Amino acid sequence: MKIAYVHSICNRYDAISGAINNEIGWLQKRGHEVTFYAYSCEYDHLPHRQVEAERDVVFDLRFQESDLAIFHFGVYYPLFNTVIATPKSAKRLVIFHNITPKEFVSPAARETIDRSFKQISNMAFSQLVICDSETNRNVLSAAGVTVPTSVIPLSIQNIPKSVRSKPSFSDHVPRIVFVGRLVASKGVLDLLEAVRRILQASPNRRLQMDMIGNLSFSDPQVVEEAKCRIQTLESTYDGLSIELHGNATEVKKYQVLSEADLFVLPTLHEGFCIPILEALSNGCRVVTYENSNTPAISGGFADLVETGNLDALSATVSRVLEEVSSDSWRNQGGHALWAKSALQYTKQFSPDAVEAQFIRAVERFAGS
Missing domain, CATH: 3.40.50.2000 (Glycogen Phosphorylase B;)
Structure with missing residues (x-):
């Protein structure tokens, strides 16, 4: 044909x-x-x-x-x-x-x-x-x-055969990842504001965050604003490290996802949302705004937050960070059982x- x-x-x-x-x-x-x-x-x-x-x-x-x-x-x-x-x-x-x-x-x-x-x-x-x-x-x-x-x-590509434990289980530094275009509708600035509020309440918290976004399809004003906020946050909180990767390779993206504990996407609109599936397949907890296709694509594995509610976003991210830092999650099988179920769900894609x-x-x- x-x-x-x-x-x-x-x-x-x-x-x-x-x-x-x-x-x-x-x-x-x-x-x-x-x-x-x-x-x-x-x-x-x-x-x-x-x-x-x-x-x-x-x-x-x-x-x-x-x-x-x-x-x-x-x-x-x-x-x-x-x-x-x-x-x-x-x-x-x-x-x-x-x-x-x-x-x-x-x-x-x-x-x-x-x-x-x-x-x-x-x-x-x-x-x-x-x-x-x-x-x-x-x-x-x-x-x-x-x-x-x-x-x-x-x-979705590169679905792992199994999900390994996270680096935070040994170094005790929880990792957040964001994957998406750096535009207002993906909520990148909401995420940075949520991190600011979390650290304002717990200034000594250690936290690492990786942000991956296609710069060719991003809003230059949002990119510059994000860079300014990142600089301010890192200069204010000694325990915080944020890396803006830009056009990361697929290898780098999956490395970051495999090491992350928590994927956060405060998106305003999604027709599908591959990054949520990629995060779940790599054993990341997911926090996202509840709208459009996010409830359906996350298959019950995400913590859904009222869209635009920064108080709720900050509180949910903070709670999940505590959960993924707990002994029951790291050492008593919590992560292993959850990750196995999430991985099985993503295999249909x-x-x-x-x-x-x-x-x-x-x-x-x-x-x-």
């Missing part, structure tokens, strides 16, 4: 790009011929054709000869308009990753969000929309999209499990 894939980019440290990379590999393993159209692609092994405008896709012979066209959509990009010009003989499938509501983005980005919600109407030209989550499917329903939909989750769902859905839809 000849398959055309369309998206704006496929870059490292980006969840949608990671999904595209996985899916194309899965389809190629099945013997399908894939051509990927995008403005840029950082994965050299993908069958990428660099384009500059819609015409470069529409008039390409491979696109015109395709049996199936797959479009990813999560924010406005002009190439998504080519779904309208897909050959009549080709099936049309859209994979939807949600759109961040404009109240959660910077003023400069709000026009793009408005255009994104308008561009959802292009889905009327598709014959099936696959959503990452029920949360995302509900967004489409609210937007008036009536084409058939199904739900297939994203996958393994690449093999999601690949089977994805291939079955795509080939059934295409009739191959």
Whole structure:
């Protein structure tokens, strides 16, 4: 089967790009011929054709000869308009990753969000929309999209076979980790404020925090504000160490997660949220705001906090830090039992499990 894939980019440290990379590999393993159209692609092994405008896709012979066209959509990009010009003989499938509501983005980005919600109407030209989550499917329903939909989750990489004990069990320095874009909607500044309140109440507490975020997709103002707050906190509290990693490699990210006791993400909106699953698979307790897809994706393993309630966030993080520092957690099997259950939960999102769902859905839809 000849398959055309369309998206704006496929870059490292980006969840949608990671999904595209996985899916194309899965389809190629099945013997399908894939051509990927995008403005840029950082994965050299993908069958990428660099384009500059819609015409470069529409008039390409491979696109015109395709049996199936797959479009990813999560924010406005002009190439998504080519779904309208897909050959009549080709099936049309859209994979939807949600759109961040404009109240959660910077003023400069709000026009793009408005255009994104308008561009959802292009889905009327598709014959099936696959959503990452029920949360995302509900967004489409609210937007008036009536084409058939199904739900297939994203996958997470490098799920460990087992979870080892944490370094804090021996050095007695609990570790917090944050993974996400450094933007207001991910709550990075709320996290830093919560840490400040915790240390203000316990100035002698020892604490290490690692923050990993894709700087290419972050808000420069939020990044600078975070750096200023980190400097102030570290100069005020001798027992605190914070490292802002920026574009960490996958190896570094999983090393940090494997060593962390607690993952904190005070996010305002999530369509899926791979970092929560990555944290759970590595034996991290999770604290997150309760909204959008966070209750569903955490599977009952997270401590959910009222969105925007800094008092509750600070209190919950402080409580969980005490729990993961306790003898019952470290030495009497508390962590081992919890981590085993959390790891088992995340295995349903393994690449093999999601690949089977994805291939079955795509080939059934295409009739191959």
